[in-house]
Structures are given as structure tokens and as C-alpha cells.
Amino acid sequence: MDAHILTPSYQFPMPEFTAEDDNRSVCKEIRHNSTGCLRMKDQCAKCQEILSVDCSASNPAQNQLRQELNSSLQLAEKFTKLYDELLQSYQQKMLNTSSLLKQLNEQFNWVSQLANLTQSEDQYSLHITTVASHSSDSSVPSGFTKVVLKLFDSDPITVTVPEEVSRNNPKFMETVAEKALQEYRQNHREE
CATH class of the missing domain: 3.30.160 (Double Stranded RNA Binding Domain)
Known part of the structure; x- marks a missing residue:
């Protein structure tokens, strides 16, 4: 008794979008996705596409903001790279220092043991x-x-x-x- 009722799927009427409406929806999408896309712009084709749309055509002040944003991002990337290099250098120095301390401990541990032993009340060691x-x-x-x-x-x-x-x-x-x-x-x- 399982009869499949075939009915044509309902299609919502689609109003005709003008290029201006389409640009507005893209600009709205950019506002919602810009923070994630800024980080992923080199790896994600959709992010590159979103960020390539120029929403500043209607407002010249936005063009200046975009330039400032791009220069700020470049500066942030430069400082991130510098931070990573400094961190790596610091980690290498810490590793070298730890290795040196281990060698010194192996070589001179007996001195600290002697120092501890000489603190006893026995005057004759x-x-x-x-x-x-x-x-x-x-x-x-x-x-x-x-x-x-x-x-x-x-x-x-x-x-x-x-x-x-x-x-x-x-x-x-x-x-x-x-x-x-x-x-x-x-x-x-x-x-």
C-alpha cells in the first residue's frame, strides 16, 4: 500500500536580481565572513573571491580603510614572523642551556654532594x-x-x-x- 505520490516540486518565485542587489549580498557576506577569510585568504578560493569584491565603490572612505587594513595585516604578518623567529631562537637557547646544565651536573655533582656532607657536625671528613x-x-x-x-x-x-x-x-x-x-x-x- 505504499504508493508514491509524485507531485511536482514547488518552486518559489525568484524575483529578478539586479547587479546592484547581487553586490549588496556579496558585501553582506564579506562583512559576515571577513575575519575568517582574512586568515584563510591564501588557502581558500572562496575567501579570495569574497575579498576581491570591492565594496568601496559607493564610498571612497572605505577604499582608504581597506588600504589601511591591508597595510595593518602586512605589518601583523611581519611581526608574527618576527615573533616566531624570536621564539624559535629562544627555544634553541633554552635547549642548549638545559644541555649545558645537564653536562655540568654530571661533571660536578660530586661537589654539591661533598658540600652537603661537610655541613655535618663531624669536623673530620x-x-x-x-x-x-x-x-x-x-x-x-x-x-x-x-x-x-x-x-x-x-x-x-x-x-x-x-x-x-x-x-x-x-x-x-x-x-x-x-x-x-x-x-x-x-x-x-x-x-
């Missing part, structure tokens, strides 16, 4: 536990003095000092401290 020469300990190479010590919170560190630097020489402790610090630094870099 270097604790020597054993001093042995080849004559008293066969594991020590001949011609050297073996010193076992703890530096700050480290595990025991073993350093060897040539026997030319006697234990009574002030240079002995300076050499021990220097070698211990090098060993401490090396161990903390590996961590």
Missing part, C-alpha cells in the same frame, strides 16, 4: 684507618705506602703513596687527600 708499607703488608707493592681511609660517607678507599714521600713529610697527607678525593670523585661519577 677524612678518617684514616690503616697505613701500611711493603715491609708490614706483603700485598703492598714495594716502594709504596698503602693508606686505607674513609672520605665523608664513602666506602673505604685505598690509595698508594710513593715511599719517597715519607709519612713525616707534610706532603704525605696532601698526596693522600688528593688521591682520595680523585678516587671519591671517580666513584661518584660512576654512580
Whole structure:
């Protein structure tokens, strides 16, 4: 029982539009779409078509406004490009700075750890536990003095000092401290 009723479609009477009426509707469309079309004018054919219509024919003041708008848009595009270049340059500098800070942290992290450790109430950061020469300990190479010590919170560190630097020489402790610090630094870099 489904019968299709075919009726001719109704057509609204179309009044004859003059070119002036057509231009008015285009100008009205420009007013409604101009902000979006100004941004899309290089990519959208419809926007190019809309913006190419000159609505200023009836009012010479609009022509001047259009010229000012175009120069303002060019200036805005120029500043946008400049801003983007500056932003990109800034981002590159920040990336380089971050990389440099990371390298410095890797290289000198042990210094900040030492600074934190030296703030304790313990006045002695270097604790020597054993001093042995080849004559008293066969594991020590001949011609050297073996010193076992703890530096700050480290595990025991073993350093060897040539026997030319006697234990009574002030240079002995300076050499021990220097070698211990090098060993401490090396161990903390590996961590």
C-alpha cells in the first residue's frame, strides 16, 4: 500500500536580481565572513573571491580603510614572523642551556654532594684507618705506602703513596687527600 505520490516540486518565485542587489549580498557576506577569510585568504578560493569584491565603490572612505587594513595585516604578518623567529631562537637557547646544565651536573655533582656532607657536625671528613708499607703488608707493592681511609660517607678507599714521600713529610697527607678525593670523585661519577 505504499504508493508514491509524485507531485511536482514547488518552486518559489525568484524575483529578478539586479547587479546592484547581487553586490549588496556579496558585501553582506564579506562583512559576515571577513575575519575568517582574512586568515584563510591564501588557502581558500572562496575567501579570495569574497575579498576581491570591492565594496568601496559607493564610498571612497572605505577604499582608504581597506588600504589601511591591508597595510595593518602586512605589518601583523611581519611581526608574527618576527615573533616566531624570536621564539624559535629562544627555544634553541633554552635547549642548549638545559644541555649545558645537564653536562655540568654530571661533571660536578660530586661537589654539591661533598658540600652537603661537610655541613655535618663531624669536623673530620677524612678518617684514616690503616697505613701500611711493603715491609708490614706483603700485598703492598714495594716502594709504596698503602693508606686505607674513609672520605665523608664513602666506602673505604685505598690509595698508594710513593715511599719517597715519607709519612713525616707534610706532603704525605696532601698526596693522600688528593688521591682520595680523585678516587671519591671517580666513584661518584660512576654512580
